[in-house]
Amino acid sequence: MTKQHGQSSLTFTWNGSKISARPGDTVAAALLRAGITTLAxxxxxxxxxxxxxxxxxxxxARVNGRPNVRLDQIAVSDGMVVEMQNTWPSPRFDLLKMAQLLPAKAVYGGFEHSEWMPQSGLAYKIAERIMANLAGVASPADEALNPQLIPGERIAVDTLVVGGGPAGIAEANRRAREGGTVALVTRGDETARFAKAMGVEVEELDSSVLLFTGMELFGVYREGRLLVAAPxxxxRGAVIFDPAHTVLATGRRSMPPMVRGNHVPGVMDAQAALQLAAVHGVKPGGRVVVVGTGAEKAVAERLRVLGVNVVHxxxxxxxxxxxxxKRVSMVRMKTDIACDTVVHAGPWRVDPSxxxxxxxEGLYQMLANPLPEWISVTGDAALGNDPIHALKNHHPDTLICPCMDVTAGELYCHIDEGETDPEVLKRLTSCxxxxxxxFPCWEHMLALLAARTDTSPDQYARPTHRAPRRSITVAQAAGLAALVDPDR
Structure with missing residues (x-):
């Protein structure tokens, strides 16, 4: 660690190059401050x-030999080694980028086309390995890490509140005043990050509430009687909750615009942009365009207060x-606007996971039922969903699921042949x-399907949302084994 102008500075490496960071920076924030926008x-x-x-x-990315670490959730430490994944032979010299020259139709459905693959023998083994590399399989963790079981814990409470925004805090405080034991789980390092970044005053959390920060509730089991969260x-170990009542105060998230180019680095939601500017002092871009379904003016004004140049x-x-x-360069609206960042503030949707x-309930396809009486919803999560602006004919290169490269054109191929079951579309395309x-990919898939067939998204059953909805390590999962009796 070095000192610069009286302020501590950290240094880490990104693909072999040294990058400076400030204490408290996430790796993603530090890289953006350094002008690095392509992270994966x-x-x-x-x-x-x-x-x-x-x-x-x-x-x-790969961090200190461990793959699949989220750079927006891990703080920089001095000497940390961070490398881009899904590259070959190395992040600095990545031949896999040549795949961008392929037409999108060449990889509809993935690399698993039977006519491409040998059926047996050594040729099959070689082809399988090549396809695995092309498909972005991360290298295993370094053997030197020698992962050990991380003990978890199990906690019984009267009320579990999921979500640390203003609504979650208010509900936790109300329940605490009534005399019950209350726990609150939030994915943020502190409560009400988005509200505070917007300059909103938030009430303090009652000191009697058990607070679990930096933790994601990833699974609901046994009809909502048992919930599990991983930090x-x-x-740190995972936590099993046995609540008598659960309150979902998870809020709503902004959906990326369903237009061509929505995946390009520089497109981010309002929460991410405000977190960068308000917490890390990193401007999301030099020329920012904010779009939305009503909140865009307030978000734009707040970004300007934080020193961000919002051009529209x-x-x-x-x-x-x-x-x-490699980075946003322009948006096409009623006129073309030069910019390097697009911040979206709506449409707002509830993560239904x-x-x-x-x-x-179900076997081949799970079908949602009304929530059990011991689970309730509050705050923005109870407001429902904004409609997604979808057209009957999107540009075929519009990405519906960027990480799996599923485009509107690929979905249209199946929809136009008569396939309208979202579960089947998911399995055919990997969307x-x-x-x-x-989430948000299925929101876009359902909106696209409905627009193409002149129907409503609500008439289609959702694909199955299975646990875990977010990552948990094998070591954390192993630490829960002695805390849960098998469900026979």
């Missing part, structure tokens, strides 16, 4: 991906294309089967 590559065509707030694949820090704000429905390859897991676990 898509699975099939190796398109550049970056910090978006929407697609976890865009921030997955982002892989050195307007309705997301006016946006027709985002132009750029936890509610689905608590109520769904939503990456680290996003179907």
């Amino acid at each position: 590559r898509s699975r099939k065509l190796h398109r550049p991906l970056g910090y978006s707030g929407s697609y976890p694949t865009g921030v997955l 982002h820090d892989n050195k 704000h307007g309705a997301v429905s006016d946006l027709t294309e985002i132009v750029g390859r 936890l509610g689905f897991q608590s109520s769904a 939503g089967m990456g680290t996003c676990q179907g």
Whole structure:
């Protein structure tokens, strides 16, 4: 660690190059401050991906020999070694980028086309290995890490509140005043990150509430009677909750614009942009365009207060294309606007994963039922979903699932042949089967399907949202084995 102008500075390496960071920086924030926007590559065509707030694949990298670490959730430590994944033979000299020269149709459905693959013998083994590399399989963790079981814990409470925004804090405080034991789980390092970044005053959390920060609730089991959360820090153990009542205060997330170029580095949601500017002092871009469904003006004004150069704000429905390859360079709206960043503030949608897991039943395809009486929803999560602006004919290169390279054109091929079951579309294309676990990708797939067939997205059953909805390490999972009796 060095001292610069009286302020501590950290140094880490990114693909072999030294990068400076400030204490408290996430790796993603430090890289963006250094002008590095491409942090990952898509699975099939190796398109550049970056910090978006929407697609976890865009921030997955190898950190100190451990693969698939989210760079927006891990703080920089001095001497940390960070490398891009999904490259060959090395991040600095990546021949897999040549896959971008392939037409999108060449990889519809993935690399598993039977006519491409030998059926047996040595040729099959060689082809399988080649396809695995092309498909972006991360190298295993370094053997020197020698992972050990990380003990977890099991906690019984009267009320578990999932979500640390203003609504979650208010509900936790109300329940605590009533005299019950209350726990609150939030993925943020502190409560109400988005509200505070917007300059909103937030009430203090009652000191009696058990607070679990930096932790993601990833699974709901046994009809919502048992819930499990894993911390982002892989050195901490996971936690099983036995609540008498659970309150989902998970809020809503902004959906990326469903236009060509929505995956390009420089496209990010309002939460990510405000977190960068308000917490890390990193401007999301030099020329920023904000689009949305009503909140764009407030977000633009707040970004300007934080020193960000916002050159335009307007309705997301006016946006027709985002132009750029390695970084956003322009947006097409009623007029073309030069910019390097697009921040979206709507349409706002609820991540349905936890509610689905608590109520769904079925075999081939799980179907959602009403929530059990011991689970309730509050705050923005109770407001429902904004409609997604979808057209009958999107440009075929519009990405619906960037991490798996699923385009509108690929989905149209199946829809136009009469396939309208979202579960089947998912299995045919791999849409939503990456680290996003179907959100926001299935929101876009359903909107696209409905627009193409002149129907409503609500008439289609969702694909199955299975646990875990976010990552948990094998060491953390092993630490829970003695805490849960088998469900016979």
